[in-house]
Amino acid sequence: MTEKPSVLLLSPSGWQKESINLGLAYLASSLQKADFQCRILDVNRYPMSDEDLVDYIRKLNPILIGISIKTATAREGARLGALLHKVCPEAHISCGGPHMTLCAEQFLKESPAIDSGIMSEGEHAIVQLAEAVRDKESISEIPNIAWRDGEKVVVNSWKPPQDLNILPFPDLDAIEDFSWENFRYPIVTSRGCPFDCIYCCVNKLTGSRKWRFRSPENVVQELETIVREKGITHFEIWDDNFTLDLKRAKKICRLMIEKKLNLSWYCHNGIRADRIDLELAKLMKQAGCTSVAFGIESGNPKTFDSIKKGEPLSAVVEAVRLVKKVGINAVGYFIIGLPGDNLERFVETVRFQRKLKLHHYVFGMLIPYPHTEVWDMVEQNGTMFCEITETQHFSDDIVPISFELPGFPKEDMVRAFYIAKYFDLLGTVDGIRKRQAARAVYMATPDIVPSLAGMIIASGTDIEHIVVGTDEATVRAEPSFVQVPENSRITFLPSLDKDLITGESVIVCRSLDIPREILFGNSGLVLIDPTRHLHNVIRVRKPMLSLPLVPALFLSGLGVLQQFQRNPQHPFAHREEIEKCGQGQGQAHGQGESRENTGQTDAGVQPQLPRGQGVQARVQDLARRRREVGIQKPPMAQQPPDKERGPWQEGHQGGVSEPACPGARLARILGLPVVPAPGIGNSRPLALKGQVAVVFKTLAQLF
Template sequence: MKQTKDVVLINAPSQFYSVDSMGNEMQTDKTYSVGLAYVSSSVKRAGFDAGFIDGNFYRIPVDDIVEQVAEQRPEAVGMNVTLPNLSVVLETARKIKDSYDPLIIIGGPGATLLHDKIISHDSIDVVVRNEGEITVPKVLSGAELEYIPGITYKKNSVAVVNSRSEPITDLDSLAFPDTSIIPDELKETGIVSMFTTRGCSNQCTYCSTPQIWDRKIKFRSPESMIEEIDNYRRDFELKEIHFLDDTFTVSRKRLNAFLDAYVASGMHKDVKWRCLSRINTVDEETLIRMKDAGCYHISYGIESANEDVLKRIRKNITPEKAKDVCEMTSSIGIKTKAFFMIGFPWETEKEIKETLDYAAALDVDRVGINIVKAYPGTVLYEEVNRMFPYTSGFSSGIDYKGPEKIQQCLNKYAAIPERSCNPYFSTQELLGFAEQGFQRFMENRGEIQ
């Protein structure tokens, strides 16, 4: 394969809808792709020219994205799949291929989970699985595809799945995310997102993180984290950091080292931050230290108030412990959000309402009530397929060539799926439960009458 001189990376528009505090469907907040920012930096470090089109942030229609690509005519086009944007990615790839014939590379978490199905699309040349910072430059370099670990590609129209690439163990060795792809409108807000770990050692049956990374957690050093924050501060006025790690507090030793370094830098005085945490990884002393170091908001995944459900999804927490931690976090002065999931395949109306009652009474600032989705590669996905084969899965019978077939892909994996994982309730009925839960929570807070 010949070497590629330039590539355009595309953050495809997402059709990810969730439910707001009044139970209304809404599109998620506009943001940028940290994953593509890492790939962009790695590609540029390797000596390639990289352009960028943020179709998601600017809500650019597919035809306009295709027109921009056709005008630039890069030798390669890279797009990330997050599952909610799958249909848009496939449609964009098809239309780009219709206009001319660049190498089309697909990556991202959805690509890892569905690589064998995505490669069957006529327009897709290479699917990069797992981490892309090392693999994408290798693909662009012109190396023979059969010798590149971590990709799925076509050879004589037949899909070939290469061995997995070695996990990147030294996260500090990666180039910092490319700040040039952050929209100016976001820079003006002073808010950035950061990843400081990869992997998850927990056993939650619904989570696809171990399939995307693996179960062994890799950490960035506190020094690297501080240096990246300084990098943003040199580029624009930084006001707030959103740490996107599944569990920012998973290592007490690493957390304390970061808190010490952050306070020593003095940045905690004018750059606040928020994170995701887990109920069984914090205590009062830790929360106080986090608050003193600028943490203003923590989100906890509680998922259910029913102990049998929690055991079945291997959450390893109890409703009582979750309640205590949320109350403690709030009392210390850190804003708190709790996430819940309803619609597990065995879940009854009684169990769902038990969770909604619990959420409505919980001492937190906000709740998120999500409809259960069974992602490929998860224990839950296999369980749903065994119980109700028609409700989930990426059907091998789907033809990916036409827009109406692409819509089927979206229906399978959208944030609000066409069919729920629960045999007792439809997606719309589950959304109705979620709306009731939100309204009760807001009423209890006195925010609606």
């Protein structure tokens, strides 16, 4: 029996390590169906040295090597192609993926070791290419192929597969070192996008604005197969437009419920805010959906309208409200650097994000991808700071600014990034900004040092910054410090001067290391927990100017209370309890504001409760209204372990949320006991009458 010819598919190393390369798994299943042996090396998720890669290639001896390249991995893909060309000169090396589709001619001209490219979605083209290489035939007539004609690069006509139901399910077992243990299975139920957002290249990658979809039966069949054969308990939907056809999305959910798949899942690639209704939200919840993401991009109406999403900003507010109402977590994605945006408008976006009370949010840097409208804008009126292949949306150290447009310069985009991260600090600093000798004081424990540059940038150059407890060289050695503006006024002190604990100061300190004199002072107080990715800053006390004959302890408590009144999500408060309690304390944070639009816990928006009832009666009424709304408990499913959960589940342990109450979170941070309010099972502090007692009791417990 003749041995099947081998094909190797390769995913180069990049900066996004969390996901597998599902596209290569689809290609592998198509190749195996066509009688080829196929293996995948995902060196991005499962790192491999060049030496080990070369040894693997020599043993496999493939006739075709396919390399998947995104814009951010194009250079690494070209390097690997050159390396493997020397090792296997007889093998045909082809690259595919988003960057090849957008920049085929340029990439092939700059990468002489690459023999060809595959445009768009390659399930059909990869099989035809492998057959041509095996049979030593010409590839010049194969659709979706870019090839060399001497010094010239020829791009054949191309279009993606139209009938997605006939494609074999992706073969993840072809990935070397892949394990199904605690794996969250990715599924694509549709491809393409009919919309024309100015920053997005999806319809450039598919060659049209056509949305192609799989039948509900085909989708659920894939899930049934994976559950039966691999025993998965959770999955995620990778579609760009899962809910575009509401009827189809509802039928998928109904089939999942009918088949009793008992799976936990989420949609974190994002769905459109105008393509969800209450019925679909309920069905998604009943089918096991735990979280949904929305591409919100901007909270400023003018900026939002200018990016041509084709939906109103009000749809975002309504969609978030709907998913919360049925108990699904809402996630939001935002973009820094949009055309027409500026720092002032961006601050509006952060305020909008905070008002939405999202379970998780992400602010990413805009990248002007080739052939998008943003790309044309930057070419005509902007400045690029690097090659497009060097760009990235996120970074741990340096804010990855790749371009700028008039009105939103690079320095403002860097500050916008850190304002989004340390917005509570900015809000506290704004309270002293116009005061004489305004300053931010940072108690720099070793784990806070990496955050100092970001906090200094977010707070601005018009106040003084005093770093206490570490030397200047240590702080300036941090990679992110190169972004701090040169005109920032920064002083380094070995220890805290008590003269700094005044109403002109905002003091930032580690939540576990609060000196007594700071705790009972009248400065602004911000606690930071650098171990948390999100919600790591808590505003505790508003800075209070000193008054003759008024003890600092009294001013300290008054500052906490005033901060609470301005911000119902203060650590010692809980908006839901304050505004829904029947003790006459409602409307504490704004007269007449509807709780239908603002109140929620981590489980979602709760039905508004009648006033004037006792606690037990209100709890019973809440249960009744939940039944009327139709909220049902999701099917029980094994939660993924920490390593498989995304950053949107920050702060969760074993699949269980932290207490929704900020007061309970702060008590945890401080190591204090959490006492539930009477008659309520969750850890929540008392209503407004008990706030003063809670504040000073907490202060007393610390000492």
